[in-house]
Amino acid sequence: MHSEGSPALPTTDDRRSSGYEPATPVQRRIMDAAIELFAERGFDGTSVQEIVSAAGLTKGALYHYYSSKSDLLHEIYHSLIRRQLDGLDRILARDLSPEETVRALLLDLVETTAAFKRESTIFRREMHKLSPEYLQSIAADRRRYHETFLALIEKEQRAGTFNDAISAEIATYTVFGMINQLTTWYRPEGPKSPEEIAAALTTFTLQALRPA
């Protein structure tokens, strides 16, 4: 159906596969400014001029590296999702017990969300602004995380180590809802460290799932 240049989707030959950082200092400055402003004023509430001014550059520089304003948003989402999926795979590869897997996943989710709070905030607010095809790809990634977590709980319920009177689906939604909500109240300088938050959330979750 696409007869000519369609929006660039993320491809597997990403040259920055060893890291998530932009290639040049100028790109880094642009992304930093964009993340800061998008998190503060929203995507539509931020003008390209504001971004480049904050970065101490001009529009020429931005459009030299990025094809559009949405391109910036795509980059932000992409690097965040990639980071989270990397965490998921890394933890699954460790082949821990279900309980320890839950603990490790929650820790990773909390730490990632805390460390990239602005990006997570943008993602939470502006996900719906993605182009349909891009949204589909991102949604698939998220679903994978969701399904993995759900399957983990359901398996243990069948084995009798988790309480099957609890809806695994609701439990999953609750956990991810809590993670998303983090961006609204977590403060780096606040009294609770990410580790403490993750520990408390894990206790809460495992306590709810503990057999009757």
Added chain:
Amino acid sequence: MHSEGSPALPTTDDRRSSGYEPATPVQRRIMDAAIELFAERGFDGTSVQEIVSAAGLTKGALYHYYSSKSDLLHEIYHSLIRRQLDGLDRILARDLSPEETVRALLLDLVETTAAFKRESTIFRREMHKLSPEYLQSIAADRRRYHETFLALIEKEQRAGTFNDAISAEIATYTVFGMINQLTTWYRPEGPKSPEEIAAALTTFTLQALRPA
């Protein structure tokens, strides 16, 4: 409308407290269009022209009833918050047991969020766009709900009927996070009714808080 007769206690100050609806049909049409479009495209992503076109009117009509575009947003927030706080007060007035209070609160939150899904979505995404003074007032309302719920849990923990190994704060954040997350996955035509969702969430929460 619920058949169970709420006595509709007329706590009337001069404002009409019996309903949250705009006074005139034209206002209703404007608000409906605004809610629909804000939920779909975001506040900044929606133009005033689009709102009045969708409502079959012109800008003259909108600016006759509302002072600005932000005013529409304020109205949406205000009626939603008022509805939720009314629910809170109504439930507290029933003086139920703590467990039943939790159950009733969660049911009301889920039902309200489901019934006003678009408004809740807008609220979740665009809260930060409120003017500082308005934000302060809305935040105070939210905090009241939060503090009430938190105090409820802490009181029972001291009484020994809830497990005090659980962080009451994390539990509260988790519950409200789940409610907020509802707007991203709840579908009126979906398999789970608001009542079922509320029941499952209540079970999950009370199970986690059950003494060791």
Added chain:
DNA sequence: TGCGTCATACCGACCAGTCGGTACCGTCCG
């Protein structure tokens, strides 16, 4: 007749994106 209600026409500011141009680099030829 007077006022609430709404339409029409319009404004200045600002928008994302473009384009001609420039400064500075390594490279290669003479």
Added chain:
DNA sequence: CGGACGGTACCGACTGGTCGGTATGACGCA
């Protein structure tokens, strides 16, 4: 060794169009 060459990085003025908001007046009902 030097100077022409070409590519990358970036500048900043500009464009067509859209934005939220306003001024003014017509229409109908009390």
